Amino acid sequence: MENISEYRYAGFWARVLASLIDTVLLLLLLFPLMTWLFGMDYWFGHSKPHWLMDSLLNYGLPALGWLAFWVSKSATPGKLWLGMKIIDEKTGGKPNAAQFIVRYLGYYLSMLAVFLGFIWVGIDKRKQGWHDKIAGTLVVYQSAESSEEFI
Numbered sequence: 001m002e003n004i005s006e007y008r009y010a011g012f013w014a015r016v017l018a019s020l021i022d023t024v025l026l027l028l029l030l031f032p033l034m035t036w037l038f039g040m041d042y043w044f045g046h047s048k049p050h051w052l053m054d055s056l057l058n059y060g061l062p063a064l065g066w067l068a069f070w071v072s073k074s075a076t077p078g079k080l081w082l083g084m085k086i087i088d089e090k091t092g093g094k095p096n097a098a099q100f101i102v103r104y105l106g107y108y109l110s111m112l113a114v115f116l117g118f119i120w121v122g123i124d125k126r127k128q129g130w131h132d133k134i135a136g137t138l139v140v141y142q143s144a145e146s147s148e149e150f151i
Contacts, residue, residue, distance in 0.1 A: 007092070007140035010084045012122035015139060021078030026062055033057065063104060070100040079139065089126075089138045099135045106131030 010018075034042055034057060041047040069076050074085040074094050086103070088095045095103070110117025110130045117130030126138060 007087070007138070009127035010079075010082075010139040010141060011127055012119075014082060014084070015079075015121055015127075018076065018078030018082050018084060021081055022066075022076045025077055026065070030057060030061070067097075067100055067104060070095075070103070071097055083142050084139055085142050086137050086139055089128075089132075089136050095135065095137050099137060103131050103135035103137055106134045109134070 037053065037057075038047050038050060042050075066076055069080075070086060073080060074087070079085065086095060086100075087093065088099065106117070106129075110120075121127050121129045121132075128138060132138060
């Protein structure tokens with residue numbers, strides 16, 4: 001069991017930046033894949049609907065990718081790059097797979113009320129979004145050296 005008080009919570013703007021990095025990386029993967037599968041007309045809304053494949057690639061693939069990164073690294077690429085990780089709020093250790101799944105599903109809850117669940121990170125004393133609260137997780141800096149406050 002790790003001492004949670006040793007960690008510094010990752011704040012709202014640092015987490016926004018990590019999400020932007022993740023989004024750019026995801027676009028770098030999905031843009032060529034979707035263009036190869038559906039052609040450039042897909043991006044302009046002129047192609048035939050491909051509901052199943054479109055849903056799998058735009059929702060399923062990111063979900064599997066995020067979960068794979070969370071389970072293996074306790075962070076997404078953006079969080080890793082900024083020196084952050086996701087920990088269990090009670091033990092300070094690595095969350096289990098069920099917590100990661102609940103956390104991912106909690107993203108949708110966090111989006112429902114005009115993204116208030118994500119904005120909550122900037123309000124909460126432990127910098128937890130609603131998805132963190134329901135999953136019992138915290139986002140912290142990995143070490144004191146990388147815990148410089150961002151913005």
